[in-house]
């Protein structure tokens with residue numbers, strides 16, 4: 623079993639936390655996560671073709687952790703804001719995905735902040751060298767989020783291999799590109815093994 627991390631960032635007096643959950647913690651919020659995955663806009667942007675049940679969310683997390691992936695729950699104080707993960711982790715690489723669940727909370731900077739926290743962990747603690755993302759071309763918010771995190775379009779074979787669909791936009795970011803974009807904030811972000 624891999625160590626489970628808890629990443630925190632106290633920002634303007636507000637505590638943001640990203641944690642790798644236990645099965646009990648996933649079960650406790652599985653209904654809320656399933657509802658967010660199934661919300662019409664989110665579902666379209668994440669190309670979820672079938673609705674998820676809470677039980678399937680629990681299985682998804684367990685399967686991802688078993689495969690060496692790192693799913694995180696995202697909290698602003700005690701409020702669940704969404705989830706994110708590093709998947710297909712290996713050879714210094716991983717794929718990153720994120721969701722800010724509530725439609726009314728999207729577009730307010732949460733995706734950027736939690737994204738910065740998890741890239742800090744990924745590059746500094748997990749020692750990844752490059753992180754990949756594949757995005758539907760119509761997902762403007764996601765394209766802009768990843769650009770904000772320092773990602774650039776990457777049509778290499780390695781990057782394209784992460785894509786699910788032929789027209790997905792493949793992007794990637796190196797540690798250096800990420801630190802250039804967010805260096806000033808990084809010392810404020812801390813992590814512990816839970």
Ligand SMILES: CC(C)(COP(=O)(O)OP(=O)(O)OC[C@H]1O[C@@H](n2cnc3c(N)ncnc32)[C@H](O)[C@@H]1OP(=O)(O)O)[C@@H](O)C(=O)NCCC(=O)NCCS
Nearest residue numbers: 667720721722728729730731732733734762763764766767
């Ligand atoms: C994609 C997502 C994670 C982005 O997180 P967020 O908190 O909404 O994004 P932020 O507020 O941090 O903004 C990030 C960038 O996207 C832009 N943006 C956010 N929402 C936008 C929208 N609806 N339309 C256009 N641009 C948008 C912001 O202006 C910002 O860009 P800028 O820095 O160039 O100004 C979130 O919108 C989401 O969960 N969407 C549904 C699920 C999803 O698409 N997940 C990603 C799958 S690859």
